[in-house]
Amino acid sequence: MKKKLGFLALLLVITMLVVSACGSKDEGKSKDSKNASGDEQIELEFWTMQLQPTFTDYINGIIKDFEGENPNIKIKWLDVPAADLSKKILSAVTTNTAPDVVNLNPTFASQLAELDALVNMDEAVSDEDKALYVKGAWEANNINGTTFAIPWYLSTSVTLNNKAIFEEAGLDPEKPATTYEEAAEYAKIIKEKTGKYGYFPSMDLSLVLQHMVMMGADLTNEDGTKAAFNSPEGLYAFEYFTKLYQDGLIPREALTGDQRSTIDMYQAGQVAFFDGSQFIVQVKENAPDLYANTIPSQAITGKSGKKTMSVQNVVVPKQTKHQEAAVKFALFLTNGKNQLEFSKLTPILPSNVEALADPYFTEAGDDAEPTDLVRIVSASQLDSAELLVPPMKNYDELRQAMYDAISASMLGEMTPQEALDQAEQEWNDILAK
Known part of the structure; x- marks a missing residue:
């Protein structure tokens, strides 16, 4: 549901639910009868x-x-x-x-x-x-x-790796990145050796929040009433993506594009690895040579060891x-x-x-x-996978506030700490509604 619809639509639902609760329970749309055996x-x-x-x-x-x-x-x-x-x-x-x-x-x-x-x-x-x-x-x-x-x-995240780019950069495609630290290291080597991007960590939709949780940050306190991510782990996440972006080691589309951008750049041979299990069939159809050169691997994660489940x-x-x-x-x-x-x-x-x-x-x-291989790897991760961003009230506003903050940091408009402080204040205001 889009952000503009959210508040007014849900307010309307509340009103109508109260009204309908006062009406007759027999006013439903179903028209039931008895069958030949007398059953309803x-x-x-x-x-x-x-x-x-x-x-x-x-x-x-x-x-x-x-x-x-x-x-x-x-x-x-x-x-x-x-x-x-x-x-x-x-x-x-x-x-x-x-x-x-x-x-x-x-x-x-x-x-x-x-x-x-x-x-x-x-x-x-x-x-x-x-x-x-x-x-x-x-x-x-x-x-x-x-x-x-x-x-x-369900699905879990699986990294897709372009074997040819790994080999061009002198990296072993059988040893793909499994941590954020390795991803940054590989991104630097690949950019220096090939001029291509190694890593494409999308910031689209809830992905900023997912990255933060995998890096060990708690989004809220236990009862969900206050932000809890203004912590060393949360600051690390902001600093990590800000440095990658400002050093030119990840595409600008990681911040400004949507998840379509990742598959487009991967299929064009411009990116070595990204979280793309949901796109593997598309790669097979649109880029058969690249598909044959693709090696699926465990999802990249951080301090928490958690992996995302959809x-x-x-x-x-x-x-x-x-x-x-x-x-x-x-x-x-x-x-x-x-x-x-x-x-x-x-x-x-x-x-x-x-x-x-x-x-x-x-x-x-x-x-x-x-x-x-995507299926096998994806299934093998279920024990450590979970819904990283749990259902939250006013979710769209919270997500947008975090995206705006990390964008300000990555674009150099604020320091990572200033951006994190801003996000914390906005989250606390939203959670207090």
């Missing part, structure tokens, strides 16, 4: 985020299997463009027409959870079923002690008239069998531990391609 016939509305047409057959297959096992439940599937989903679900919640099951990311889902608009999965899901999910993925959907979603599919979820809005059936479908959608099948269609990881136990995620094979 239920229709659930299920929304996904931009899965058609690529995964149409897959989702329809899941729906068919679920309906076969549950003849009294019918699933009505609606796929929504990613750019429209936040607005559409906000509108549906405010008009008391929310779907029964929705695919959302943790950041946006947490904003609905703060309004008490989502079913608490700690209460709706049994301990036995909870244990079927990767611990870090389940915990990624927690705000104020409440779990608001069931994790669906999570996609399914939530059940409280407005549903059929909570039990909706949760049942969400658990079916995310079971081991269905997640394993999904993972074989696209480079993602399952959140279900039964699916992760499959050799597909542990054995590369002698003829493994870079896509296979």
Whole structure:
């Protein structure tokens, strides 16, 4: 959800939730009946985020299997463009027409959870079923002690390395950088020996915050009421990226561009390594020679040893008239069998531990391609991976304040300490709202 929409839209949601709570519980959109056996016939509305047409057959297959096992439940599937989903679900919640099951990311889902608009999965899901999910993925959907979603599919960061540039610089491509310190060292050598950029650490979206956490900084205090990053670790992060940028060892696009810039420069042979696991299929399609020369490796991390996990979820809005059936479908959608099948269609990881136990995620094979190695490396990192930036109130404002501060430092408009002080003050003001 864009920053301009955030405050007004959420204020509208609060108002409408109060109004709808006073209305009749029988005013929902569902029109249920009895089937021939006398069982209640239920229709659930299920929304996904931009899965058609690529995964149409897959989702329809899941729906068919679920309906076969549950003849009294019918699933009505609606796929929504990613750019429209936040607005559409906000509108549906405010008009008391929310779907029964929705695919959302943790950041946006947490904003609905703060309004008490989502079913608490700690209460709706049994301990036995909870244990079927990767611990870090389940915990990624927690705000104020409440779990608001069931994790669906995951990814962890994997570094893509251009073997040819490593060799041109006299570096061993089988020994890629795994720490921020090594990344800086390699960036200097590669720039001096080849004139190309070694490292492309993007500052886009939440990545500044992720870098800081991996370098050992705490973003807030334990109860999330005050900034905690104005520390030696936080200062190190600001000084690290400022020096790389001002010494010309990372591209200007690392600060001014988006994540598209990283893949564009990597495919053009101008960057030796970057966090790019999500782009490996694109490299294969657009630059087959470079793809053959790409070596995936463990994600670069810092003092904390942490690695980032991205999570996609399914939530059940409280407005549903059929909570039990909706949760049942969400658990079916995310079971081991269905997640394993999904993972074989696209480079993602399952959140279900039964699916992760499959050799597909542990054995590369002698003829493994870079896509296979990305999958194996990505899965191997799950034990140390987590959602580095947890759901936070006023997240967009916090993220922008940190980006503005580190930008001022990297551009030389402030010293790293002055920029960090500014970010701390702005965060404390925002957190106090």
